Amino acid sequence: MRLLTGLTMSAVLAAGLLAAPPAMAAQTAVSFAADSGDSCRRGVTEGTIERYDGPVVRPLVKVEGSLYDEARPTVCFPDNLHSTATFRGYRGTELVDSETYKADNEQVKLSFGLSDPTGVRSIDRVVVQVCRFSNSPIGISYCGAAQEYKIP
Secondary structure, three states, X not given: OHHHHHHHHHHHHHHHXXXXXXXXXXXXXXXXXXXXXXXXXXEEXXXXXXXXXXXXXXXXXXXXXXXXXXXXXXXXXXXXXXXXEEEEEEEOOEEEEEEEEEEOOOEEEEEEEEOOOOOOOOOOEEEEEEEEEEOXXXXXXXXXXXXXXXXX
């Protein structure tokens, strides 16, 4: 009788584990790329954006990639500017979350998540833009075209 009870409990436990949804399920990754808009492509960011949904963890958009500021071979002379990449996550027209990273004559690895702090809204699109700013108090700044990516 004890053996039968043990086998029954094991079967119920196994069935429960098989039926339980994963804590976080990844969707299809979307590749992104944006640049500073100048002819030398001094500021460039690229990588992937991936949405994660789950019943336990709030909806999250994971960004993985790199930001380059004059970190690739070029025939252009250094210009004493640095690059920033801004990632804005939206639900419809409403801004949900954003992150900004800076690089100055280097490559910076990106790995972060965009999500609603309240855990209510999911992000359905991400807008990526690279801008360049002067390293001195007086100087120029400019931005490349903002790139929009729909999150499946």
